[in-house]
Amino acid sequence: xxxxxxxxxxxxxxxxxxxxxxxxxxxxxxxxxxxxxxxxxxxxxxxxxxxxxxxxxxxxxxxxxxxxxxxxxxxxxxxxxxxxxxxxxxxxxxxxxxxxxxxxxxxxxxxxxxxxxxxxxxxxxxxxxxxxxxxxxxxxxxxxxxxxxxxxxxxxxxxxxxxxxxxxxxxxxxxxxxxxxxxxxxxxxxxxxxxxxxxxxxxxxxxxxxxxxxxxxxxxxxxxxxxxxxxxxxxxxxxxxxxxxxxxxxxxxxxxxxxxxxxxxxxxxxxxxxxxxxxxxxxxxxxxxxxxxxxxxxxxxxxxxxxxxxxxxxxxxxxxxxxxxxxxxxxxxxxxxxxxxxxxxxxxxxxxxxxxxxxxxxxxxxxxxxxxxxx
Numbered sequence: 001x002x003x004x005x006x007x008x009x010x011x012x013x014x015x016x017x018x019x020x021x022x023x024x025x026x027x028x029x030x031x032x033x034x035x036x037x038x039x040x041x042x043x044x045x046x047x048x049x050x051x052x053x054x055x056x057x058x059x060x061x062x063x064x065x066x067x068x069x070x071x072x073x074x075x076x077x078x079x080x081x082x083x084x085x086x087x088x089x090x091x092x093x094x095x096x097x098x099x100x101x102x103x104x105x106x107x108x109x110x111x112x113x114x115x116x117x118x119x120x121x122x123x124x125x126x127x128x129x130x131x132x133x134x135x136x137x138x139x140x141x142x143x144x145x146x147x148x149x150x151x152x153x154x155x156x157x158x159x160x161x162x163x164x165x166x167x168x169x170x171x172x173x174x175x176x177x178x179x180x181x182x183x184x185x186x187x188x189x190x191x192x193x194x195x196x197x198x199x200x201x202x203x204x205x206x207x208x209x210x211x212x213x214x215x216x217x218x219x220x221x222x223x224x225x226x227x228x229x230x231x232x233x234x235x236x237x238x239x240x241x242x243x244x245x246x247x248x249x250x251x252x253x254x255x256x257x258x259x260x261x262x263x264x265x266x267x268x269x270x271x272x273x274x275x276x277x278x279x280x281x282x283x284x285x286x287x288x289x290x291x292x293x294x295x296x297x298x299x300x301x302x303x304x305x306x307x308x309x310x311x312x313x314x315x316x317x318x319x320x321x322x323x324x325x326x327x328x329x330x331x332x333x334x335x336x337x338x339x340x341x342x343x344x345x346x347x348x349x350x351x352x353x354x355x356x357x358x359x360x361x362x363x364x365x366x367x368x369x370x371x372x373x374x375x
Contacts, residue, residue, distance in 0.1 A: 013059055020094065021055040024048075024087025035084035047087065050079040054091035061098035066107050069099045093150050100154025112151055119143040178349055181342040189293040193221040196297075220261070252281045252308075255288060259306060262292040266304045273308055276315065280369055283350060284308065284317055287343045291319035291356075291365040294340075299323055299363070310371065314352070319365045323358070343367070 028047045054075045061068040072095040079088040100108055122143055127136025201214035252273060259266050276284075288306060295304050302322040309316055340356050347354040352369035 009062060013062060016094070017055040017058040020058065020087075020090060021051060024051040024055075024085075024090060027087045027090075028085055032086040033083055035086070046082050047079065047085045050075050050082065051085070051087045051091065054088055054095075058091065058094060058098075061095055062102055065095075065099040065102040066111070069095045069111075089146065093146065096147060097150035097154050100151040101157060108151075108155075115147045115151060119147060174349070178342075178346055181345070184342070187225050189289060191221075191225070192293065192297065194218050197221070252276065252284060254285060255306075255308070258285065258289055258292065262296060262304065263301075265301060266292065266306060268306045270306075270308045272310055273315065274310060274371065276371055280315065280350065280371065283343075283346050283369060284315070284367075286346060287317055287354065287365065287367050288319060290340065290343050291321075294365075295319070295321035295363070311368070313371055314368045315371055317367045317369070320359075320362050323361055323363055340365075 025048060028044065028051065033044055033047050054072055057068050057071045057075065072092050076088055076092050079085055096111075099111055103111065119140065123136050123140040126139040127133060130136070197214045197217045201211050204210070252270075255270065256268075259268050288308075292304065292306075295302065299321050304319065304321040307316070307318040307320075340354075344354040344356075347367050347369060350369055352367060354365070354367040356363070356365045358364075
């Protein structure tokens with residue numbers, strides 16, 4: 001809760017109090033006073049005084065709702081001795097609503113119980129005193145309208161706020177779970193690369209140059225995995241889970257490095273891509289990384305084409321590679337089988353879609369994402 005938010009709320013309370021005072025003065029001037037016909041020699045101007053006092057109390061309704069309600073009740077009693085006025089009843093209505101909205105659950109439950117007791121007691125006593133059932137019903141309706149309606153209204157608003165907060169927390173949990181899946185896929189891809197390079201080096205006779213190249217590839221893959229972990233942790237720690245900074249690590253600016261790491265057999269076409277939110281750029285990076293990793297595992301050395309281009313209000317990402325067979329390498333032991341599922345779920349989470357299927361002698365991964373990441 002920031003200081004700016006507190007100041008906005010204080011300003012709102014001042015505006016509400018001033019508007020209530022202005023409306024109350026008008027009600028007093030048109031004669032909505034003397035509701036209970038109590039004989040009094042006081043001037044009607046005193047109703048403006050009680051109204052002003054009630055509006056001053058309204059300024060503290062947010063910080064001390066129950067104390068403000070108690071003071072408002074005393075003011076209502078004083079105004080009743082003057083004959084009563086609709087303006088002060090409006091003040092009490094607002095203070096009851098504020099108590100129902102800002103007070104603790106315990107205080108609100110106690111207030112609701114007290115209101116039920118007052119309403120029931122006044123209804124029975126009024127009916128017995130008058131000897132008429134319709135008088136009891138009239139008193140009951142009046143008290144329910146004045147005392148229970150603001151509490152019921154405030155209770156509904158509190159419930160809606162809690163549901164909204166719960167939905168927001170669930171959305172954050174879902175987003176962080178998706179990021180965790182992304183992190184798993186990226187780290188798994190790098191570990192797969194490390195295992196393949198080290199396994200190939202161990203399967204052949206010792207060779208200094210070749211073994212050194214394999215160690216360099218293993219080191220590069222390990223550093224890349226660490227960088228991915230760092231960038232994802234920064235996103236998880238950020239206040240905004242989808243910051244709009246396209247220069248974040250793992251965005252479109254790193255696609256050339258990703259392509260270069262895959263090898264010279266990748267042909268790239270990136271045309272007219274506008275600035276996109278980091279969450280979209282991060283998803284594109286994950287999709288391309290997973291597709292290139294799969295191409296390297298299941299069709300090593302085959303031509304791969306990467307195409308990234310805008311299409312209206314969507315961004316289309318296509319990775320196509322030629323299928324090969326007979327390479328003699330079994331990759332099932334090196335794959336968790338969740339890569340495509342994860343990137344498909346991430347695309348769906350953003351409001352896009354992803355397909356991965358065989359097209360003749362080619363394997364094509366195609367994703368469409370919204371250019372804006374807030375859908």
